Amino acid sequence: MLSEFLNAAFLVALVAATFRMVTPILFTAIGLLVVNRGGIVDLSTEGVMLMGALAGFTAAYYSGSLWLGVLVGALTGGAISLLTAFLVVILKMNQSVSGIAINMLAAGLSFYLFRLIYGSSGETVPTVSTFDPLPIPLLSEIPVIGKVFFSQYALTYLAFIMVVLVWAFLYKTKSGLVIRCTGDNPRTVDTKGISVNLVHTALLVFGGMMYGIGGAFLPLVATGLYVPGISAGRGWIAIAIVIFGNFRPFRVMFGALLFGFLDALQLQIQGIGIDFPYQLLIALPYVLTIIVLIIGGKSSGKPLHLGIPYHRE
Amino acid sequence: MQQKSQPILQIENQTKRFGNVLANENISMQVCGGEIHCLLGENGAGKSTLAECLYGFYRPDSGKYTFKGKEFKPRSPRDAIDAGIGMVHQHFVLSPPMTVIENIVVGTESDGIWLDLKSASEKVAALCSDYDLDLELDTIVGQLPVGRQQWVEILKALYVGVDLLILDEPTASLTPQEVEKLFEILQKMKTKGLSVILITHKLHEVMEISDRVTVLRKARLVGTVNTIDVTRETLVNMMVGRTVSFQVAKKIKTPGRAILELRDLHVLKDNGLDGVKDFSLSICENEIVGLAGVAGNGQSELFDAIVGVRQLQNGQILLSGEDISNDSPDMVIKKGIASIPPDRMTQGLLMGFPIKENLILGRHRVAPFKKGIELKYRVIEQFAEQAIEHYEVVATSGEQIAKTLSGGNLQKVILARELSHDPRFVVASSPTRGLDVGAMEYVHKRLVELRDSGIGILLISEDLDEVFNVSDRIAVIYNGEAMGILNREEATREGVGLLMAGFRGGGG
Ligand SMILES: Nc1ncnc2c1ncn2[C@@H]1O[C@H](COP(=O)(O)OP(=O)(O)OP(=O)(O)O)[C@@H](O)[C@H]1O
Ligand SMILES: [Mg+2]
Numbered sequence: 044m045l046s047e048f049l050n051a052a053f054l055v056a057l058v059a060a061t062f063r064m065v066t067p068i069l070f071t072a073i074g075l076l077v078v079n080r081g082g083i084v085d086l087s088t089e090g091v092m093l094m095g096a097l098a099g100f101t102a103a104y105y106s107g108s109l110w111l112g113v114l115v116g117a118l119t120g121g122a123i124s125l126l127t128a129f130l131v132v133i134l135k136m137n138q139s140v141s142g143i144a145i146n147m148l149a150a151g152l153s154f155y156l157f158r159l160i161y162g163s164s165g166e167t168v169p170t171v172s173t174f175d176p177l178p179i180p181l182l183s184e185i186p187v188i189g190k191v192f193f194s195q196y197a198l199t200y201l202a203f204i205m206v207v208l209v210w211a212f213l214y215k216t217k218s219g220l221v222i223r224c225t226g227d228n229p230r231t232v233d234t235k236g237i238s239v240n241l242v243h244t245a246l247l248v249f250g251g252m253m254y255g256i257g258g259a260f261l262p263l264v265a266t267g268l269y270v271p272g273i274s275a276g277r278g279w280i281a282i283a284i285v286i287f288g289n290f291r292p293f294r295v296m297f298g299a300l301l302f303g304f305l306d307a308l309q310l311q312i313q314g315i316g317i318d319f320p321y322q323l324l325i326a327l328p329y330v331l332t333i334i335v336l337i338i339g340g341k342s343s344g345k346p347l348h349l350g351i352p353y354h355r356e
Numbered sequence: 357m358q359q360k361s362q363p364i365l366q367i368e369n370q371t372k373r374f375g376n377v378l379a380n381e382n383i384s385m386q387v388c389g390g391e392i393h394c395l396l397g398e399n400g401a402g403k404s405t406l407a408e409c410l411y412g413f414y415r416p417d418s419g420k421y422t423f424k425g426k427e428f429k430p431r432s433p434r435d436a437i438d439a440g441i442g443m444v445h446q447h448f449v450l451s452p453p454m455t456v457i458e459n460i461v462v463g464t465e466s467d468g469i470w471l472d473l474k475s476a477s478e479k480v481a482a483l484c485s486d487y488d489l490d491l492e493l494d495t496i497v498g499q500l501p502v503g504r505q506q507w508v509e510i511l512k513a514l515y516v517g518v519d520l521l522i523l524d525e526p527t528a529s530l531t532p533q534e535v536e537k538l539f540e541i542l543q544k545m546k547t548k549g550l551s552v553i554l555i556t557h558k559l560h561e562v563m564e565i566s567d568r569v570t571v572l573r574k575a576r577l578v579g580t581v582n583t584i585d586v587t588r589e590t591l592v593n594m595m596v597g598r599t600v601s602f603q604v605a606k607k608i609k610t611p612g613r614a615i616l617e618l619r620d621l622h623v624l625k626d627n628g629l630d631g632v633k634d635f636s637l638s639i640c641e642n643e644i645v646g647l648a649g650v651a652g653n654g655q656s657e658l659f660d661a662i663v664g665v666r667q668l669q670n671g672q673i674l675l676s677g678e679d680i681s682n683d684s685p686d687m688v689i690k691k692g693i694a695s696i697p698p699d700r701m702t703q704g705l706l707m708g709f710p711i712k713e714n715l716i717l718g719r720h721r722v723a724p725f726k727k728g729i730e731l732k733y734r735v736i737e738q739f740a741e742q743a744i745e746h747y748e749v750v751a752t753s754g755e756q757i758a759k760t761l762s763g764g765n766l767q768k769v770i771l772a773r774e775l776s777h778d779p780r781f782v783v784a785s786s787p788t789r790g791l792d793v794g795a796m797e798y799v800h801k802r803l804v805e806l807r808d809s810g811i812g813i814l815l816i817s818e819d820l821d822e823v824f825n826v827s828d829r830i831a832v833i834y835n836g837e838a839m840g841i842l843n844r845e846e847a848t849r850e851g852v853g854l855l856m857a858g859f860r861g862g863g864g
Contacts, residue, residue, distance in 0.1 A: 216469050224462045227451035235463030236434020
């Protein structure tokens with residue numbers, strides 16, 4: 044039985060599945076990381092992913108362009124986060140409550156819109172042909188490794204590139220410093236004449252676009268079809284992963300990889316039909332999430348002003 | 357030293373309201389180039405408001421500024437910074453987990469998008485050597501002592517280049533040595549031709565450092581005078597409209613039985629290191645024991661241990677012989693220990709709550725404020741009205757939200773709460789920090805009254821004037837250890853100063 048685990052085909056499939064699982068979560072987590080570093084708690088990730096998935100899928104379905112789907116997913120996410128910004132930045136509403144409200148709205152709205160657009164008959168399931176992997180020339184020809192790591196989807200590369208970009212942005216640019224300081228003490232930037240509201244709004248819109256892309260990845264790459272509730276808790280898991288990653292880009296990336304790996308592992312083990320209660324395997328990543336949250340409760344990298352609305356007086 | 361130079365700043369008829377609170381009414385003043393100009397006034401007189409308007413943080417309702425010969429209309433702090441005005445705020449504005457240099461550079465304008473900490477560090481290092489500041493630029497700001505954090509605040513202003521620096525109560529939480537150093541910095545700025553507006557309540561500082569003084573009272577201008585032309589008494593009179601005695605009248609009292617006994621206390625700091633070691637001290641009825649010491653020598657840990665928010669590793673705390681070690685804070689309050697915490701914003705008050713509710717915190721579960729499960733708001737409101745009157749809190753009513761109060765008035769709310777509920781023992785940490793002279797006189801009188809009525813008081817303070825003024829005995833803490841205890845009569849400032857610096861055998 045062990046040999047089955049260790050054969051090359053299994054490993055390649057495992058790694059490929061890992062990356063497929065990681066990508067949407069990584070997009071969302073890295074977007075959320077930036078929002079959190081600016082001091083905003085955003086629980087709307089799950090709902091925004093869902094809306095991004097539906098909008099992205101619909102755009103791709105009617106236009107035939109997958110990339111247009113990705114773009115529309117991003118824009119939809121950005122637009123919903125603009126609503127979040129209105130609630131928490133302008134109205135100074137409780138950030139957790141606002142996030143939950145957006146989730147509930149998105150859950151209902153996505154279901155309703157799906158029915159509206161595609162009907163409820165269920166005779167013909169709308170599908171799109173998914174993205175093809177994009178092997179990187181030369182690198183993908185390296186034996187084993189090439190096939191494992193350098194024959195992924197364009198969006199997967201993009202997700203990892205975003206990690207590097209976000210890291211460079213946060214730690215190597217002046218705007219990044221402004222964001223980090225805003226998260227710890229918004230007055231530090233307010234007293235320099237920088238609008239805290241503007242910073243927060245920009246971060247939320249960026250974050251929303253990332254969640255939207257993360258959501259759009261699901262129908263456009265992973266499944267090829269949209270089913271209600273397609274995000275399946277990934278938005279929540281992204282929140283846990285940011286905490287696990289102690290609000291640091293590369294640690295968040297490792298957290299996402301770990302989660303993706305466990306998720307892929309359970310799929311692959313199910314796939315080869317080992318006699319093991321698969322429900323336990325499915326639960327594994329979620330159990331991990333809970334453990335992470337318990338441990339991460341006192342994470343040291345947490346921005347000091349996280350979740351507290353900023354009032355000047 | 358009279359300034360003959362041109363005014364660099366002219367404020368004409370500034371008025372500012374917050375809702376129906378008039379904070380500045382028709383204030384006009386001038387600041388000259390290269391002068392140190394003190395702004396003096398009681399708590400809530402409108403000093404911070406004036407400064408914040410000038411810095412573009414608040415928009416005045418009316419009035420006109422002329423800065424460096426041009427009309428100046430700041431719409432945000434950016435305008436003030438661009439014009440050459442910097443400010444060190446009453447409550448520090450720093451990002452504690454970031455480094456010194458990051459805190460200095462954040463939000464400053466320079467070319468390009470990339471963060472260039474290296475060339476910024478060079479520039480700041482040059483400033484540091486200019487002003488004789490010994491500061492590691494890569495240190496995490498939160499790990500610096502308060503005095504150093506203030507340097508960071510000053511460097512923030514110098515880094516962007518200022519002609520006028522406003523400092524709002526910069527000395528309120530500094531040790532005497534740190535104040536000394538700050539004044540050296542200000543003098544250097546002055547010789548470089550910079551102007552300084554300094555807000556402070558400490559008259560000896562005003563006399564020592566300023567060229568001119570502008571006094572505000574109840575939102576209005578009283579006047580501007582040359583420092584050499586006035587005495588402390590004149591200034592006090594201008595400020596509060598009456599004379600204030602700096603020395604409280606104290607009757608001789610023989611201390612009664614020990615009321616609070618600390619026995620071999622061992623308490624840890626947050627970082628797990630020793631905060632207080634083998635600390636023993638007993639305070640009797642009818643007695644005020646002053647605990648002197650440079651900030652950060654275990655005072656806050658000791659305070660926390662007494663009020664029950666920090667675990668004792670070892671030792672005992674006895675209240676009238678009863679062991680209250682590791683009692684919950686709630687029990688400690690119920691047993692009659694009142695406490696005035698060192699940090700009013702985080703430990704003393706709920707900033708988002710109205711004054712009236714802040715006034716009954718910790719007593720909200722006892723009569724007369726509670727009956728059954730219901731809070732008796734009528735009683736609470738009455739109590740609040742009285743407290744506001746007695747303690748001269750400048751507030752519209754008990755409904756006013758704490759965070760809209762001026763710094764000194766926040767402190768008064770805490771005092772009113774803690775001292776009005778018939779405590780058996782009071783532990784007070786820097787109770788007059790940020791208070792104006794009138795309010796300080798009141799607090800000292802009140803502490804002495806409480807002592808006369810039989811209460812024991814532990815007064816933890818870095819301010820030697822205060823310690824000598826009200827204490828019956830003076831203890832010194834250094835590095836978490838008790839350095840000795842002296843009777844007020846036999847103690848000298850020099851001796852206590854030596855003990856504070858860790859030299860045993862100082863004292864009498
Ligand atoms: N944001 C605000 N909203 C409402 N009232 C305010 C606000 N800020 C200040 N005030 C009120 O304006 C008055 C002046 O306050 P200010 O902070 O200028 O006093 P201050 O002279 O600096 O006093 P202190 O010495 O105690 O710091 C006070 O009565 C205060 O309660
Ligand atoms: Mg003030």
